[in-house]
Amino acid sequence: ELKVEQNPLFLSMQEGKNYTIYCNYSTTSDRLYWYRQDPGKSLESLFVLLSNGAVKQEGRLMASLDTKARLSTLHITAAVHDLSATYFCAVDKGSGSRLTFGEGTQLTVNP
Amino acid sequence: EPEVTQTPSHQVTQMGQEVILRCVPISNHLYFYWYRQILGQKVEFLVSFYNNEISEKSEIFDDQFSVERPDGSNFTLKIRSTKLEDSAMYFCATPRASTDTQYFGPGTRLTVL
Numbered sequence: 001e002l003k004v005e006q007n008p009l010f011l012s013m014q015e016g017k018n019y020t021i022y023c024n025y026s027t028t029s030d031r032l033y034w035y036r037q038d039p040g041k042s043l044e045s046l047f048v049l050l051s052n053g054a055v056k057q058e059g060r061l062m063a064s065l066d067t068k069a070r071l072s073t074l075h076i077t078a079a080v081h082d083l084s085a086t087y088f089c090a091v092d093k094g095s096g097s098r099l100t101f102g103e104g105t106q107l108t109v110n111p
Numbered sequence: 112e113p114e115v116t117q118t119p120s121h122q123v124t125q126m127g128q129e130v131i132l133r134c135v136p137i138s139n140h141l142y143f144y145w146y147r148q149i150l151g152q153k154v155e156f157l158v159s160f161y162n163n164e165i166s167e168k169s170e171i172f173d174d175q176f177s178v179e180r181p182d183g184s185n186f187t188l189k190i191r192s193t194k195l196e197d198s199a200m201y202f203c204a205t206p207r208a209s210t211d212t213q214y215f216g217p218g219t220r221l222t223v224l
Contacts (some may be wrong), residue, residue: 033212043215049129050211081221088154095211096142098156098167099204 002027004091006102014110021074021105022091027028032072033090033099034063043088047074079109114140115203115216123222127192132219134186134203143186144204144213145178149173154202160186193223 003026013019031050035043039062046057048071049065056063061082062075072089084104090099119131134143143155158168160214163180177189192196200220 031211035215042217045212045214048212053121066140078182085164090154096161096166096206098144098155098169099154099213101154103153 002091002093002100004089004100004102006087006089006105008105009103010108012107012108012110013076015080016078018078019076021076021087021089021107023072023074023102025070025072025089025100027093028070029091029093030065030067030068031094032065033092034072034074035088036069037086037088037104039086043047046087050087076092076107079107081109081111083107084109112213114138114207117201117203117216117219118218120194120217121220121222124193126195126223129219130193131190131191132190132201132203132221133218134188136184136186136205140205142166142206143180145188146204147199148218149196149199150203157188157201173192190221193221195223197221198223200216216222 010061034046049062052067086104088099134144158172180184200218203216
């Protein structure tokens with residue numbers, strides 16, 4: 001059974017600070033996804049990482065994938081309040097297969 | 112631009128009643144997925160549907176659940192006899208053309224009383 005674990009589950013940080021969210025998964029996969037969810041809303045796709053060493057950046061967020069360590073990171077640079085949300089990582093086993101999600105990291109950025 | 116829309120946005124029902132949740136694609140899709148998210152918890156896979164057949168289902172997707180594509184466009188999730196623990200957000204998802212990224216619809220909030 002594929003398991004996906006995120007840490008931390010809750011993160012409160014000040015504006016302007018940097019931090020990293022970690023996502024570990026239990027079985028071999030080269031495909032990892034990051035989503036953002038605002039309260040009461042749907043999931044918004046942020047990044048898809050499809051190979052070992054993949055790195056994607058969008059604004060203050062940067063995601064990377066290490067398939068050998070079965071680890072992905074989501075790095076936040078100089079956080080701003082607008083980044084407050086819950087961030088989920090998810091893994092699948094190939095094209096068309098289900099997504100298995102982590103528990104989510106609830107990020108709060110304080111002024 | 113969303114790939115799918117969902118109706119209703121909120122459904123309130125009594126325990127034991129049947130509910131039908133609908134997913135309407137913006138354009139032709141072969142793959143559809145249903146997920147649910149109990150309030151404050153992670154997103155859980157229910158079932159995937161490819162080319163008008165179930166391709167994969169989870170242990171959550173028991174005999175109380177069914178999926179259909181009744182008219183070739185809408186994609187429905189039916190819960191035959193709702194339980195209190197079925198209260199959750201239900202999301203439909205589909206991959207955008209030429210990518211494997213699943214894009215999620217706005218969701219239906221199901222409340223079972």
